[in-house]
Amino acid sequence: MRSNPAPLPLPTERRQTVRPAALAPEDVRDSADLARLIEQLGCGDDLIVVSNRAPCVHSRSADGIVAQRPAGGLVTALEAVLSKEGGCWIAHGSGDADRATVDANDHVLPQHIDAPYRLRRLWLSDTEVAGYYDGLANEALWPLCHRTGVAPTFRAADWANYVAVNRRFAEAVVAEASSARPVVLVQDYHLALVPQMVREQLPDAVIILFWHIPFPTPQVLATFPWASELMAGLLASTVMGLQTPGDLTNFSLARAKIAGAHGRGVAHAGAYPISIAWPARADVAAPGVRESVGRQFGIAPGVRLLVGVDRMDYTKGLSERLQAFELLLERRPDLRGHVTLLQIGAPCRSALAAYQKITRDVGALTQRVNARFGKDGWQPVVLHAQSADAATVTACYRAADVCLVTSLHDGMNLVAKEFVAARTDLRGALVLSSQAGAAAELHQALIVDPRDIAGMARAIERALDMSPDEQTRRLRAMRGVVSQFTVFRWAAALLVDGMRIGAGRQSGRIAMMATERA
Known part of the structure; x- marks a missing residue:
């Protein structure tokens, strides 16, 4: 007498034996x-x-x-x-x-x-x-x-x-x-x-x-x-x-x-x-981030914000960036009292002479711009010559009207990509050096020659004047690139x-x- 055939596996059992599809880097x-x-x-x-x-x-x-x-x-x-x-x-x-x-x-x-x-x-x-x-x-x-x-x-x-x-x-x-x-x-x-x-x-x-x-x-x-x-x-x-x-x-x-x-x-x-690393979906901007950053760095409510986040390094174009902002304030008196550049400049290799010089130069330029244009209750440049933790940096990205990445020469410069990832609200503009590696991917940034002071001043002006619709269009495109091409x-x-x-x-x-x- 023939024995009954073994029962067929249930569909769920079959699925459990299927090996996952091979992954490619993409x-x-x-x-x-x-x-x-x-x-x-x-x-x-x-x-x-x-x-x-x-x-x-x-x-x-x-x-x-x-x-x-x-x-x-x-x-x-x-x-x-x-x-x-x-x-x-x-x-x-x-x-x-x-x-x-x-x-x-x-x-x-x-x-x-x-x-x-x-x-x-x-x-x-x-x-x-x-x-x-x-x-x-x-x-x-x-x-x-x-x-x-x-x-x-x-x-x-x-x-x-x-x-x-x-x-x-x-x-x-x-x-x-x-x-x-x-x-x-x-x-x-x-x-x-x-x-x-x-x-x-x-x-x-x-x-x-x-x-x-x-x-x-x-x-x-x-x-x-x-x-x-x-x-x-x-x-x-x-x-x-x-x-x-x-x-x-x-x-x-x-x-x-x-x-x-x-x-x-x-x-x-x-x-x-x-x-x-692309941030988790739940990592969204908290309400009041602009006010929080303002309180932390002494920036009055209602003042528009330019943000730079760099090491205090001579490759980062900090002197040229400050000169461009100074030229913009010369050309646009109506911006005085209404726009501040918050520059985070983390100390770097401070034992070396070239780094001591850039620290002195940035400090002197900051003093010059503030002396020329500053007035009660407003400083054009707030220089934070210290390191900042990741939470503070992300808050600054989210509070910024414009992020400035104006390196004289850089392998990649991840600040540009971090800013794009932080802007879940699809607001803000990115001014990006053509000499940073990130410029090869982030085509929707405002690309500048970091040695062209007048050109950078015009780009910052354009970024401040950019409409919300254009900000959204540019950031959506850049976020698409960064979210796909992660560090993993x-x-x-x-x-x-x-x-x-x-x-x-x-x-x-x-x-x-x-x-x-x-």
């Missing part, structure tokens, strides 16, 4: 999507992030040891990459309580960090910091890569410290890797030699270096005494990520010039414009390309070894 919007993609790629168990700055700094306070986390989308995205146990973040330990929070292997103890990954700290001496960071990174490479008129300073001792510190980071990567093929994400110009140093010991590693600042032309790079060594370090990457097509062109030209010395090196270079999509694109190209590179290496043995 499908990734948030941290959950990125986690799914990493699971799909199968690379989450041996991921290593390497950066100069740590995602968490510990300091001593009256209440004991406290953790401070830098604001910004980059840390958010990289932490999403390291969402599985087994990942590691390697960074310089610079907080005054950092040493008190680590174990014998310099990993931050679990009670001091709420994260699934390991945070490995490296300790640098004052001499190393002065040479590697202040000297080579910020007095040589930073001005070399930014067109601002500040001349780079080249010192052999700084280069020696840069090489030594990069070697220490690379050794930490090798020590933390749990396989012969880790996925290593190296961040920025501070660590340009790490890919080659890691490749020497882990030839199958997938190494992704992202260069966050502008990449110089080959002619400018040739003035750097160690250009060949720098490019050799970069060319050992599996993927070399840059901000814009223009940066990619500069890198490709530099790569061609040194190809004879170092071979073709890096398997892939591409433009991967970085972005921000940026990370996804780098990882997908890195894993694909790394697999091909490994296969080619295995085939070559087999041929040599034959």
Whole structure:
């Protein structure tokens, strides 16, 4: 007698066995999507992030040891990459309580960090910091890569410290890797030699270096005494990520010039414009934000608001911005008493002479404009020469009639994208430098030449006069771009390309070894 056939599974049971569709980078919007993609790629168990700055700094306070986390989308995205146990973040330990929070292997103890990954700290001496960071990174490479008129300073001792510190980071990567093929994400110009140093010991590693600042032309790079060594370090990457097509062109030209010395090196270079984490739908402007910002910064009710949010850095075009506002007040007496520029200028690298000079220049210009035009109850410029927390910055974006991003030269400048994301009311205007990477994406901003003082004054005037309908149209278009191209999509694109190209590179290496043995 035949037995009855097994019952067919219910529809719900069938759905449970269907595997989710494969994700592409363009499908990734948030941290959950990125986690799914990493699971799909199968690379989450041996991921290593390497950066100069740590995602968490510990300091001593009256209440004991406290953790401070830098604001910004980059840390958010990289932490999403390291969402599985087994990942590691390697960074310089610079907080005054950092040493008190680590174990014998310099990993931050679990009670001091709420994260699934390991945070490995490296300790640098004052001499190393002065040479590697202040000297080579910020007095040589930073001005070399930014067109601002500040001349780079080249010192052999700084280069020696840069090489030594990069070697220490690379050794930490090798020590933390749990396989012969880790996925290593190296961040920025501070660590340009790490890919080659890691490749020497882990030839199958997938190494992704992202260069966050502008990449110089080959002619400018040739003035750097160690250009060949720098490019050799970069060319050992599996993927070399840059901000814009223009940066990619500069890198490709530099790569061609040194190809004879170092071979073709890096398997892939591409433009991967970085972005921000799109805010949650519930993150909307609270009523009275304009009044709150006014009270906080001493700006009278009814005064229209221009906002700038920058580091006190000579690349940000702060002097030119103030001069443009001064010219606007000259031309438009009717604006006096009715418009204020709130400039947040966070202190930055204050030990270096170029940064001391820009701080003095901005202070002097602020005093000049206020002396010329200020009157009882109104100051044209309110300079907040301090850092501001993320909540304050977002409130300033939402209170602004106009946001000013007028960098002389910038890799991306995420302030522009943060402003767009903050304006859920579809109000306000963005004046954006053509020399910021964001200008390649945010076409509906008012694009300006940051060295054209008169042109910037006209753009600010136009922004103040812009109708609500035009504001809405422009912001809706820009929000569409930023909401799709998030920092998680940026990370996804780098990882997908890195894993694909790394697999091909490994296969080619295995085939070559087999041929040599034959």
